[in-house]
Amino acid sequence: TGSGVSMGGASLASLINAPIEFYTPEVLPGPPAANGSRFALYDSQSAAEAGAGGPQLTYVTYFAGPVRGLAPGTPVQMKGVPVGRVSDVRLRYIPQSATLETPVTIRIDPRKLQLPVSDFATIVDLRAAMNDALQKLVYKGMRATLASSLVLPGASGVSLEMVGRPGTAHLVMTEPPIIPAASGGAGIEGALTSLNQVAARIQNLPLEEIAGHLRSTAARMDTLVNDPALRQSLQSLNRSLAEIEKVAVLTRENVGPITQSLRNAATAAETAAGRANQLLATAPQQNYDLGQLIKELTRAADAVRALAEYLTENPDAVLKGRGK
Template sequence: MSPDTTPPPPEVDPAPRVAPDPPSARTERSRWPGWIWGIPVAAVAIVAWLAFKEISATGPKVTVIFPGAQGISANQTEVQYQGLKVGEVESVRLEKDLLHVRAQIRMSSEMDGHLGPGTMFWISGPNLSNLSSIRSIISGPTIGIEPRPGGTQNQYEGLARPPVISEPVPGRHYVLRAKDPGSVAPGSQIYFRSHDVGTVESVTLTADRTFTIAAFVRSPYEQLVHEGTRFWNAGAVQVSLDAGGPRVQLQSLPALLGGAVDFETPSGLADGPAAAEGTAFTLYTSKDEAEYAPGAQAVSYQVVFGPEAGGLQKGASVRLAGQRVGSVIDSRLVFDRASGALREQVTMGIEPWRIALSGGATWSGTGRGEMDALMRQLIKDGLRAQPGSSIPLVGPSDVELAFVNGAKPATLIAGNPPEIPTAPGGAGLDGIMNAVSGIAGKLDRLPIDQIAGNMRTLTDRLAALSESPKLTRGLDSLQQSLANLEQVSASAKTEVPALLVSLRKVASQADRTVADARQLISTTAGNGPIGTNTAGLGQTLYELSRAAESMRELADYLTRHPSALIRGRS
């Protein structure tokens, strides 16, 4: 039998056991939320930052009313200050009056605090005087701004053109008056001998249909402006015609494009004090007009011409002994009912300082008394007023105060102003024809044919007396002179200009002929009488000498006074 493999019975614990409590769960909160929430938080932060940056970078929004759109558009037209962008147009709309436009402009933050009262906005388009603005032809206009300190205003009035900003330097303001400003405009430069010294601030049309121009001259150049200073429009090409021929003056490119004003003070008026603030001056159209226009010191006179004067214009020159001493102030046609004739009444101004006094003396006061005394003396010596021209035919008409040989006694005629007596004369084609006819008539009346006949008889007799070379040369010279005289006499009626050209040559030849003939007479005087029919020899030589003298006098006069072909010679 196998051993007993039955397991023993289990042991029984006398004391029953209690099961332990199950373990409890413990939770711990994380210090950070889940990573998924980081994305929206980051997005919110970025948006907030961008919004803050945009708000801080954007300046105030302003409203500007312009008189016209002139090409400005929303989201394209910039506001610029000193060449930098400081704003942009956000919207543009037409006002109810259909004349103005309202522009909403967003300014940059840098302009905050600089948009106070007085701030100016303007539309800046292409301007030939400002070459840098020409690029606006392609990119469109911009809006300029001149800031002023202070808070932002609700609305601003825009300008159609750039204003003239006051110079930040000392100087003086003057007023220029003109009937027509020409090319002068706000912003035009003011020059003194091609040097920039100031600016035109404004040009205003007044009720009397003239223009008032506000001019500013910087310091220290205001010391160059005196009471007698002359201003003129220097922005155009100046063309003039005088005795020296045609003259053309070209200005600088900025002056031609943007207009300019120039000024100068006559030498006789530059010693006075500088002109005060606000002094008014006349703006002349050209340098010549400004230089010769009668000033406050001019002494006025009048002359009365016939209608042949040719219509003297205001500003025409008044010349004394060939030098310009004044200008015509007024000229008008007057009908004299007593005589039934037309007259041209001319008022002219003569400036005493243009006539120097001997011994270093100067004109005193207004110069009226001294100038009247001078005129009385000159008129007593034969001074008369005549219509003339600086250039025959093509030159402008003027007044010439010249001495007339054989003038009838006259004096300064009392009046307001006093009247200077005139001498007969003419201008234009009628005057030329009368003068030429008079010269031809005088030459026709010369006994040239008689002198030639007598001289030919004389030469024939002298040739029979001697065959010496010296006498032969003298006779040849005499024969040549006679041939010239006969040719001149034959052509005098049809070729007066050619006759005038040959006057001096004929006179010289005639003089040599007389000298040779007299020498021949002296040489043969000791050899007995030249002939039996020589009673007229002395008279013939005398007539020839007088003819030569007349020709020379006429040639000399025409050389000194070429305008005598216009006026005739008294």
């Protein structure tokens, strides 16, 4: 599915005798259900838990780029914690600008943010409290991003992350309210989009493109900071990237040189990110762009190292392409 691989199952006997299994939770607050009550059936246990009572407040966000794999039911997260689900994904043409945008409707459970739901007399009051909380978070930099898997292509959900510049956006009080999306093309969101585009085309192992994305990130970092140690680390990274491009042309039939070059590039990227992080910690004022590039370079290094490990375990991928 768009949210990744999910497996589940009951006992062997239940699989043989009946396709549906029921169970009763140990803790049941409230009185027993009356005879004749109707109960909704869900596609999975996680979907049932997400839809088990309580208010779900609706919001929308607009992504300008592709949302491959995003579908109703995929999770919405804050700091890695599930807080809701995607309820609708659409495509809209804007005649004024002759562009396409993707409105994504999400539903957030206020209980996941520990809001005292029972303290509010009406859903209007609860909505006002939730809007106030999100308004403050958006002002501090929270944006809607596509939660991405660097192993499986496509979006695995929506993530509300602190990736925007503080004070540059607000919650738009329409119906439903609009949570601004992270800007694409630059910073961490643009980097992840670029890396996922590479991952989506990994069947042909475009090692040259991976090197190009890393080199672009290193070049942007070099323009921000004038530091000899950092420049030396970036030069080492560029040498490793050149080696990747070289072995990609000469030795595609031999996985050994390719994986070693990928590991070297990952190590060089991690070293550069570490030095940049030291500079950021001692800087007299916060450098937002450098902080974003450090995150970008670190994530890219993790992705390259993961690819090296994958090729080590699956050497046939060099010839056959990576399995889907």
